[in-house]
Amino acid sequence: MFEKIRNHIEGKIQKKLLEEDLKGFTNLLEIKTVKKRDSLLKEGQFSNYQFYVNQGLLYSWQTGKDGERQVLNFAFEDFWTGDLFSFFTGQPAQHEITAIEDTEVLALSKAGFEKACNTIPVFEHFFRILIQNAYVSSQLRWAHYNSSDAETRYLELIHKYPDLTQRVPQYLIASYLGIQPQSLSRIRGNLSHH
């Protein structure tokens, strides 16, 4: 059950976890499952959890000015997802998180997060690194969104998530890239001719 998250954490902190530290942490986790097309979190709810994807695939999205779904991120196995803004501030979630496949997550509550940080030093370290990475990703996402063309962003996306096109519907990939599905088809057509 906890082998994947153990490997994930040890990869980030670049050392082995003590059994007692791992146990102290996994005791704080709750296992949740969500069926394909159901949501783990809805816009306007309070986001008291961060979710580690054990098995399956989720995406987070918000309603854009034109009423369309804007895809913000995908969370494959071994990724964390959640509305960090809501989690830290206690304000209602600005995102919704929906399952693309039947999914199993390990959920860490706000109280569990604080307890892990305050009582197991290696988890303060782990979460400092994780939040740093989240910060960098969000900066990068905005910088690219404003400066790169859609083809470049598509290539970066499939580099980051190699099984993206096998598991994520076209219209969600197009929404993530901020383009129409027809434009995505054109890009993929161009790339397949090179």
Add this chain to the structure above:
Amino acid sequence: MFEKIRNHIEGKIQKKLLEEDLKGFTNLLEIKTVKKRDSLLKEGQFSNYQFYVNQGLLYSWQTGKDGERQVLNFAFEDFWTGDLFSFFTGQPAQHEITAIEDTEVLALSKAGFEKACNTIPVFEHFFRILIQNAYVSSQLRWAHYNSSDAETRYLELIHKYPDLTQRVPQYLIASYLGIQPQSLSRIRGNLSHH
């Protein structure tokens, strides 16, 4: 010299610092001064430092698509500034940081940051909180930028920085808000009639 930053840290961690922890940390800091209109960091340089403003006032900005300066943030006394993205990734800075007044900062290098986090547990805690806050601020900035009108954003800004209008030139405030200086004059005119 270090009384302000001590109070700042104790405020964030909500407890007193041990003398030896404070000393271990302040030994890692370098004092730098920058004259009004000079830059602490230039776009494209490597940002190996985070800066705590001891005295003075800085702003960070980037060159927009139209070649204009886009103001990203102001750093008054007791704020940290720097290009966190460049700091964490080792990539060239996307921001420039320029002094609005003669300014004195305490500079913490990347190596100093890692040493503080890895050898003084209370600083791992402090920086985890600081990075969380930076993450929340950057999310909030984007959310507001996309949804609020300029008058609301102006009111929030002067609420956050009460001496903003006494210390920051109009054209920089307008740039931060993403509006023309004339529009800012109009907003201030309207508000003074209420």
